[in-house]
Amino acid sequence: MSKIAIKVQNLVKNFGKGDNLVKVIENASFEIKKGELVALIAPSGAGKTTLLMMIGCVYEPTSGEIWLGEEKVYDNKWTAKDTRRIRREKIGFIFQAHYLIPFLNIIENITLLPQTNGVSEKAAKQKAMELLEYLEIADKAYSMSSQLSGGQNQRVAIARALANNPEIILADEPTAALDAQRSISVIKMLKKIAIEQNVAIITVTHDERILPYFDRIMKIENRSIVFHKLDKEQNEII
Amino acid sequence: MINLAKRDIEHTLSKFIVTAMGVGMLLGIVLIMIGVYRGLIFEAEILLNDINADLWIVQENTMGPFAESSRVYEDMKDIIYVMDGIDKSGAITFQNIQLPHKDKPVRVVAVGYDIYGSINPVNPQRIISGRNMKNDRYEIVVTDKTGFKVDDKIKLGRNSYTVVGVTHNTTSNSGDPLVYLSLKDAQELQFLYSNKEIQNNEARGVKNSESHMVNAIIATVKNGFDINEVAQDIKKWQHKSVYTAQQQKEILTKNVVEKSAKQIGLFTVILVVVSTIIIALIIYTMTLEKIKEISIMKLMGLPNSLIVSMIVKETLLLGIFAFIFGNIFSHLTYDKFPKRIVLEIPDAFMLFGVIIVASILASFIGVKKVISADPAAAIGG
Numbered sequence: 001m002s003k004i005a006i007k008v009q010n011l012v013k014n015f016g017k018g019d020n021l022v023k024v025i026e027n028a029s030f031e032i033k034k035g036e037l038v039a040l041i042a043p044s045g046a047g048k049t050t051l052l053m054m055i056g057c058v059y060e061p062t063s064g065e066i067w068l069g070e071e072k073v074y075d076n077k078w079t080a081k082d083t084r085r086i087r088r089e090k091i092g093f094i095f096q097a098h099y100l101i102p103f104l105n106i107i108e109n110i111t112l113l114p115q116t117n118g119v120s121e122k123a124a125k126q127k128a129m130e131l132l133e134y135l136e137i138a139d140k141a142y143s144m145s146s147q148l149s150g151g152q153n154q155r156v157a158i159a160r161a162l163a164n165n166p167e168i169i170l171a172d173e174p175t176a177a178l179d180a181q182r183s184i185s186v187i188k189m190l191k192k193i194a195i196e197q198n199v200a201i202i203t204v205t206h207d208e209r210i211l212p213y214f215d216r217i218m219k220i221e222n223r224s225i226v227f228h229k230l231d232k233e234q235n236e237i238i
Numbered sequence: 239m240i241n242l243a244k245r246d247i248e249h250t251l252s253k254f255i256v257t258a259m260g261v262g263m264l265l266g267i268v269l270i271m272i273g274v275y276r277g278l279i280f281e282a283e284i285l286l287n288d289i290n291a292d293l294w295i296v297q298e299n300t301m302g303p304f305a306e307s308s309r310v311y312e313d314m315k316d317i318i319y320v321m322d323g324i325d326k327s328g329a330i331t332f333q334n335i336q337l338p339h340k341d342k343p344v345r346v347v348a349v350g351y352d353i354y355g356s357i358n359p360v361n362p363q364r365i366i367s368g369r370n371m372k373n374d375r376y377e378i379v380v381t382d383k384t385g386f387k388v389d390d391k392i393k394l395g396r397n398s399y400t401v402v403g404v405t406h407n408t409t410s411n412s413g414d415p416l417v418y419l420s421l422k423d424a425q426e427l428q429f430l431y432s433n434k435e436i437q438n439n440e441a442r443g444v445k446n447s448e449s450h451m452v453n454a455i456i457a458t459v460k461n462g463f464d465i466n467e468v469a470q471d472i473k474k475w476q477h478k479s480v481y482t483a484q485q486q487k488e489i490l491t492k493n494v495v496e497k498s499a500k501q502i503g504l505f506t507v508i509l510v511v512v513s514t515i516i517i518a519l520i521i522y523t524m525t526l527e528k529i530k531e532i533s534i535m536k537l538m539g540l541p542n543s544l545i546v547s548m549i550v551k552e553t554l555l556l557g558i559f560a561f562i563f564g565n566i567f568s569h570l571t572y573d574k575f576p577k578r579i580v581l582e583i584p585d586a587f588m589l590f591g592v593i594i595v596a597s598i599l600a601s602f603i604g605v606k607k608v609i610s611a612d613p614a615a616a617i618g619g
Contacts, residue, residue: 084539099534102531103245108245113539
């Protein structure tokens with residue numbers, strides 16, 4: 001069983017054609033192991049979300065290869081007809097805001113995706129309760145998201161991302177809406193999840209305060225991917 | 239599996255109910271419009287059914303008193319009576335008159351008939367107070383809608399008439415209340431001129447000889463005789479137009495009520511189209527309100543079919559609830575309308591079918607929005 005959760009090779013993404021051609025990502029190649037928590041940083045407009053969306057099988061790359069776990073999902077074209085199936089089965093998403101479905105209660109928000117994947121309601125609820133207990137919000141299982149605080153909702157969003165036992169979690173600035181204390185709390189939780197659930201997590205972030213908690217820092221520089229380490233004493237990227 | 243439509247509606251129940259009530263009122267008006275049409279047909283047939291004649295003999299080349307002016311001599315009833323196959327015959331008049339009332343005149347259709355004759359157009363089951371006419375002068379039977387009561391006096395022309403009976407549910411094909419007079423009184427009202435007018439006519443050499451005219455002769459046919467053959471005989475020998483009861487109904491419904499029916503039908507179609515557009519706009523707005531959630535669901539990998547079914551179910555539920563409210567609204571208000579509204583269950587079922595189809599059509603715009611929603615829109619602020 002491979003330890004690699006994400007493998008990207010010679011990934012290219014261009015927008016437009018001819019004179020209007022905009023190169024966003026050029027020949028990006030990297031691997032992320034299961035259990036790793038990786039930060040994706042870059043200035044605004046550098047292509048963070050584009051890269052995240054390509055790994056998440058939402059945007060189609062221009063060329064290259066993408067493996068998610070054992071499955072090669074992109075080889076100059078999508079290998080599967082239904083990329084949504086790949087997302088449903090392999091990927092969990094966490095967003096800036098919690099974006100829970102407001103008309104579903106907490107447990108329904110978490111069980112919706114597993115039930116769509118064919119998991120029985122009973123089994124999906126059992127798993128959801130385990131996740132809520134793991135994230136210490138089991139008492140809110142039958143509340144509506146409007147009755148929870150921002151931090152609690154973000155934990156529910158994490159539970160939702162974990163509900164389909166994903167190999168990968170893609171998080172788009174999950175701490176952007178939180179204060180420093182809650183940001184650190186969330187990122188510690190992601191770190192714990194990455195290790196305990198053996199999940200690869202890529203987190204887009206601008207928040208330098210949380211960088212020390214990441215295993216690696218992936219930066220988009222001149223349309224290429226460069227990995228950095230963090231001088232934890234200085235809290236500076238080297 | 240979680241029923242997304244049910245959960246969404248529960249979440250915004252009051253908004254959904256108010257919206258359904260609004261659309262329901264529109265559908266209620268559709269039902270009432272259909273009821274107006276049914277009422278027209280119903281009212282058009284009341285008098286025909288009460289008279290229950292097999293044949294209507296009218297002025298040659300006319301369609302009879304319900305469609306156009308018709309005059310025949312009163313004694314034609316005796317000529318008809320002696321023809322082969324005729325069981326009973328009678329003369330009848332129809333005229334619009336205004337009954338003077340304390341508030342404002344009441345427009346009615348007066349039916350004149352021979353109260354000693356064998357055909358009586360007053361259905362005794364419709365008399366709710368008083369009696370039918372016993373004297374052939376200065377008695378009148380009125381409909382309760384006129385506001386008159388038994389023993390009231392009504393001044394008509396030169397004479398005063400006493401209300402001897404009040405009927406219920408008797409209206410003409412135009413929806414005006416019916417009143418009944420003796421044939422003599424009716425002829426006098428319709429054909430007898432004032433003294434000065436008679437003097438003027440006589441000075442011009444014109445005799446006032448029309449007071450024995452009627453608008454139609456009605457007859458019933460003996461058992462064993464073919465109604466159409468008897469009608470043909472009358473046409474051939476008496477030079478009159480003759481209509482069977484069925485033909486007279488057709489004249490009423492096709493020639494007299496048809497234009498009103500078309501008008502009402504067009505209004506109904508417009509209202510249904512407007513309802514469909516309103517449902518479509520509501521569903522579109524409801525979809526737009528959820529577009530972020532829809533993008534997230536698509537990003538998470540939920541299939542379109544699940545999201546589309548939520549939109550279609552919500553549209554159908556809106557249509558069904560609106561239909562229920564429409565029925566409640568129409569049943570609460572139909573008797574407040576001045577004209578008769580007849581609400582029939584088959585019409586409600588037909589409207590239900592139309593609303594289901596309209597709801598499915600209306601959901602297309604929301605479904606299109608769902609299908610085109612970009613999952614990437616979930617990412618970022």
